[in-house]
Amino acid sequence: MTAAATSEPTVRPVKIAGVSTPIFAVLALCVAALFYGALALVGNEYLYFAGYVVLQFVVMATAWNILGGYCGYVNFGSAAFFAMGAYTTVSVYTVITDMSKTLVGQLLGTIPPPLLLVGLIVFAGVIAGLVGLGMGYLTLRLRGVFFSIATLALSVVLQTLVVNWDFVGGSRGAYVIRPNEFPLLPGGFIGYLFVIMLLLVVVALTVARGIERSRLGFGFAAIRDDEVAAEAAGVPTLRLKLIATTISGALMGMAGAPFPYYIGYLQPASAFGLEYAVNAIAMPMVGGTQSWFGPLIGAVLLGSFQQWATVSISSVLNLLIVGLLLIFFVIVAPNGIIGFIGDLSRKRRLAKLARAAIGDGVRP
Amino acid sequence: MSAQLLQISGLSKRFGGFTALNDVSLTLAAGERLGLIGPNGSGKSTLVNCMSGTLVNDSGRVQFDGHVLDGLAPHKRAYLGIARSFQLPRPFGSMSVRDNMRIPLLYTAAHRAGRQRSEPEIRDRTEELLRLVGLIDKSDARPIDLTQVDMRKLELARAMAADPKLLIADEAMAGLSNAEVDDILNLLMSLNANGISIILIEHIMKAVMAFSQRLVVLVSGNKIADGAPAEVIRNEDVVRAYLGQ
Amino acid sequence: MLDLYLNAIVSGLLLGGFYAAVTLGVAVSFGMLDVVNIAHPAFVILGSYVAYIVNAKLGLDPIVTGVLVLPIFYVLGQAIYQVSYLSFERKGSDSLRGLAFFFGLLFVTEVLLILVFGVDYRYVEAWYIGPTLRFGFIDLPLRMLVPCVLSIVLFGALHLFLSRTYTGRAIAAVSQDPTALRLLAIDPVRIKRIGFGLSIATAALAGAFLIVIQPVEPSVGREYIGRIFAICVLGGMGSLPGTLIGAILLGIVESITTTFFGPSWAPAVGFGFLLATLAFRPTGLLGR
DSSP states (O other): OHHHHHHOOOOOOOOOOOOOHHHHHHHHHHHHHHHHHHHHHHOOHHHHHHHHHHHHHHHHHHHHHHHHHHHOOOOOOHHHHHHHHHHHHHHHHHHHHHTTTSHHHHHHHTSOHHHHHHHHHHHHHHHHHHHHHHHHHHHTTSOHHHHHHHHHHHHHHHHHHHHTOGGGTTTTOEEOOOOSOOTTSTTHHHHHHHHHHHHHHHHHHHHHHHHHHSHHHHHHHHHHHOHHHHHHTTOOHHHHHHHHHHHHHHHHHHHHTTHHHHHSEEOHHHHTOHHHHHHHHHHHHHHOSSSTHHHHHHHHHHHHHHHHHHHHSOHHHHHHHHHHHHHHHHHHOTTHHHHHHHHHHHHHHHHHHHHHHHHHHHOO | OOOEEEEEEEEEEEETTEEEEEEEEEEEETTOEEEEEOSTTSSHHHHHHHHHTSSOOSEEEEEETTEEOTTOOHHHHHHHTEEEEOSSOOOOTTSOHHHHHHHHIIIIIHHHHTSOOOHHHHHHHHHHHHHHHTOGGGTTOOGGGSOHHHHHHHHHHHHHTTOOSEEEEESTTTTOOHHHHHHHHHHHHHHHHTTOEEEEEOSOHHHHHHHOSEEEEEETTEEEEEEOHHHHTTOHHHHHHHHOO | OHHHHHHHHHHHHHHHHHHHHHHHHHIIIIIISOOOOTTHHHHHHHHHHHHHHHHHHHOOOHHHHHHHTHHHHHHHHHHHHHHHIIIIITTTOOHHHHHHHHHHHHHHHHHHHHHHHTTSOBOOOOTTSSOEEEETTEEEEHHHHHHHHHHHHHHHHHHHHHHHSHHHHHHHHTTTOHHHHHHTTOOHHHHHHHHHHHHHHHHHHHHHHHHHHSOBOTTHHHHHHHHHHHHHHHTTSSOHHHHHHHHHHHHHHHHHHHHHHOGGGHHHHHHHHHHHHHHHOTTOSSOO
């Protein structure tokens, strides 16, 4: 009895329901369909507009967390990857509208916009993934902070490039006309954009959760915990870090690709907006970085709050609150909401065990 | 004696102006038990780090099992069959003891066997190793909740999970009680009986003497003795290095 | 053509001197104390705004203001280090949270400045902002020359402090050999707190120099992140002479870029420098 009590106060790691990744994808699709169905029933177009932004942040936060939360490498350049996706769309769109006389322009022009968008998302993912790979290749051999600093500067340099690139509108910005109609779905083209982003959320969450449970995910966690020990245990750390930057960057680029259609008029300042860089970090930190569920919770909470707050308070004040929340959570609840809840239940269990042990101790 | 498993020749390593290793040469036969001793700061850990690839040596070379290791990343050396424990335990802090074992099983052991183990096989092998080192009751504990002794055991179990040909145990016994030292010694002996070569770096002379077939002494980065343990500890240079002039 | 080149190089030298002052704090915090303060540019901008308010309300010279608020920034730096130490360093938690903390500070400072002052450019008035010295065809605008000269004075003063005084030498050694410090009965945490306070204090002056050189708005700081860390790494992380050389090099290259390709390309130069340094020469110019 006493022996059992002394070996008991060990904490079982929280095991999430063990469905396989394909089943998870199907379940996530079902939840997404229900969610969409509920919104369609309400039938308010504003909900698509607001919901799109929240979903976009879910993808961004999940993507950030694959590198930041799983591997422990901080990417400050989320806005740059997002903008890469957005500007991929703008440049292809410009080829279609301004170069309609050329063969490429004509060919691309024949693709119906809904289909084109899917192609653009894939294309943006490839480009942003390759940039992530390149950045990683140049800086990931060094200490992690150098990678972070390089990503911090990446936004500035890409913004400089875009501002000087007249083809995509330079500093003035560029129009991307959103088709008004979309016959198949309620809510028109904005409803379609919402559905697309909802599907991207399913993809991102499935990828993140799939990684977590795989050999890759264990390798990532080993890198985060102790890179030297990970190498000694046979984890090819550089290769895994490159995989993480590529996947993370690609997902961010994919989240950015539909944005020009959403906003209609894309300026460098909005594509490289501060809110992407800060939210992509703050959301996982607030929710919890160790599992796919944390960024989801954080993005839904912070994202919805911001959608509500932009209506009632200024957008700058809004960002200030996000920044303060980030600092608050980093200091007070470093494992986010999920970690905080986990700690509470752990403490309660330990206290119960301690009481039990004291009860045992009365007997000699 | 059987074929050479490890050949180190003319190995040097400097940090700034400080010479940590100076022209060290060393061989290890397959199946041999080698003790490596020396005062603090004599270069033992640097030598381990150069063998396992954590540090890059300035000159000289390391050959292992027919491969030249120069420029190979640590994980590739692990795949060839070199496993190590760290002097200061470096567990994966966010994982349970059980999951700590999973990393070498998923990577090095899988690579060496040429196939991935199934989940039940991973569980069985993990439990086998944890039972061997006496951590089976703490499979679900977090490293932060382990004692120093248990951390050292985890360190050893994790190295063994890689199915190595050579195990380098860097002060695996520091801080252990006599009974625990004997436990670990027995463990190492039984591993060795299964054909694993072992380099033991240790301060506890009783353990080193009981364990080693051969003893190597490093002092300020130089190898000053190499031979049968009983002879080496009578060597005048060694006595002087340990007792001072 | 020649005069264009020469003028570009001279103004690059002047700019480099100023960059040295901006980087100085990071050379101490990142290079010596191993605290990755990516929020440093935000404190520089904060320094600019302090100089601006005092200048606008009381008409005081911006650089004099910078000197006067040095102690306030020093205390602010100490306070920030204390929070960071208690929350992250002491617990030995991963660098992830420390980085996120400083990123949060960078962000919150910028947003606060936007809230209070808006996004308009602000500038100061001082006698040396208008006039330009002329030597043949070489121009020496005083608004560049004064910050550059004073930067080098600041640089020299800090260099003397770090190399000649007991505390200064402890700061320079603290991250390399904390055990040795403990043996000398020096508290490494106290040393790091002092060092970090100094590093933030330099931002007060650097900010004053900045607003003398150019009008400032809250997001200007972001452009300096690439520059500062490029210089710091290029200079060999914590080597003050290296930092000065790196700063002047970057200043000249940027100035030539501005002259021949236009000012909108200048921010990319720092980043290019940074990436190239990290990829090919991570130990810095003077590194082994």
